[in-house]
Amino acid sequence: MFVQLYLSQWREFARDRMALFFTILFPLIFISIFGLLYGGGSKFDEKVGIVLEDQGPIGPQLASAIEGLTQTPAGQDADKNVFSDMKFSRGNASDLESQLQKGDLQALVIIPAGLSDSIISGKPMSVTVKVDQSSQVFAPFFQGVVGNIVQSVDQGITQSKPMLTMQVQSVLSSQIRGIDLLIPGILAMSIMQLGLFATAQPMIAMRTQGVLKRFNATPLPRWMLLVSYVAMRLTIGLLQTIIIIAVGKLMFDVAILGSIVALLGWLLLSILMFIAIGFFVAAIAKTEESGNAITQLINFPMLFLSGVFFPVTGLPDWLQVVVKAFPLTYTVDSLKQVMINAPPINTPLVNLVVQLGWLVVMTVLSIRFFKWEAR
């Protein structure tokens, strides 16, 4: 029963050229285009300005720690330090800021006057990092790295240990190119579209065309139909993501820095989550047309705002709040973390809890609202 149902759906899918194109070929075309565009450059060679106005002990520590990014720690291959070709310059705020405006600098770190005094007397104070958002690949990385440095300096202060214990995270251990950044985004996009286009749409069609009704007239248990439907989508999802990763690896030698098992785990979680979201759309949409509209309504904002094509950190603050509500944001973030050690937006625990939460809530709501028959 299960095998026949599963096979039937598989045949129906495999004989649909449109579906095949969008699930398998489309992401690959995407990778190829972006791979050719971004694949070339291997290291960051951006120029960064540092404004050091602080007279106390903390400011200079911070400045030299950032400048130290170009130096490769002993025992590591200098070729693998992506920041080793960066250029740092110091100067006053107005000069450097105008250089940043003109595009001569890609980032600027401002360590304000009185920082040390303020912190020593117990008042919090912040370092300003200005990044040229047009350098899409570099900007989020640099922000993340500086964030880490500032954090470790801060920890040094509160724990009243020597300042020199600061560390730079292992982000630097590999070469990160545009294509490496893009692959997690493409994976997340494919998974979302699997849930929306390959889960919601066919289910709505099966209901409006009376296929579900016909199945109901047989002894086939409903749960069996649903399980085979989900199993089939899960297979497509895993197949699709594996193909994308494999092609990325073979054609462009993309980075997978984290463990494969963890990667598969994150993929599995997000595939299930988007299948549940797809079921929810199928549950609330009455017709194929309204299903289509809802699908696009979900697809487009998430596709462009959740960090698939450009980083979430570049968005205005109010939009970041909106983006926090998108499940895809957490998918992209978790995949980027596990694949390329990208600076995290959320901790893995948050990514796990939020995605599990979506999965559970969507499943419950789908069960609550799902209709087996049109009208």
Place this chain on the structure above:
Amino acid sequence: MTAIQVENLVKIYGPLRAVDGISFEVAKGEVFGMLGPNGAGKSTTTEMIEGLRKPDGGNIHVLGHDVLKNVEPIKQRIGIQLQTTSLFQKLTTRELVKLFASFYKNTLPVDEVIGLVNLEEKVNTASKDLSGGQRQRLAVAIALINDPDIIFLDEPTTGLDPQARRSMWDVVSNLQKRGKTVFLTTHYMEEAERLCDRVAVVDHGKIIALGKPQALIHDNFDETALEFSNDEQLPENLLASLPGVERVQNENGITTIYSKSVARTTNALMALVEQQQTELRGFTIRAATLEDVFLKLTGRRIRD
């Protein structure tokens, strides 16, 4: 033995009583038809018997099981063809029959079922590439896969061309020969007359007549129609005064005499023809049909 027993069945959609107190029984081995116009409540009744829709009142027993309480054992023993069945578009005839076969405990061989509906030549054709009639026969094949005791056919020939319709009639006749109980709905009176042992004529959710097709016609109609081409040699008032004549109608040069006494009217008509020294062309004596019955009972034609 009773295959289907329906008592006082009611289904309400908003202000509409779609099925309004329908009762009947279908015996095992019988071909039973529900005849009526679109919207009369045929499909709703059928789907309630099949367990696909919950009635708002009444009782249904199929093969001795209460449909409302325990539909699962019934599902194994009935075969259903819905009014519109669309299945996986890209699967072939054989693949679809095989898929449905996997849902049942006892099944007939896939190729035998395909043979029963004469689709041998289309076993490897995707369902979207089948004609309307072939798709309907595929739906019947799927309904037969579990060798059911009762087969439900909801408007099996609607939208089919005459040849495809006749092909479907052959399939139903074969089912009857194999001793199956067939429950079908139709709005073609010719189909009901030809296929059904008994017919329930329905309108506005109620059964307005129930019985053997010929008996229904005889019960409601004791007139017989005498028809011929008339080019005015036989005036209407003369025809109306012939013995046994109830009514005379002239339409497009065809005269129809409704007579309660065929022999006396015919004899008198022949005498009149001879006396007028004319000739009767295209003379036929035709029985009333279920269409005439429906017209008489409701004042409307079925396909209005």
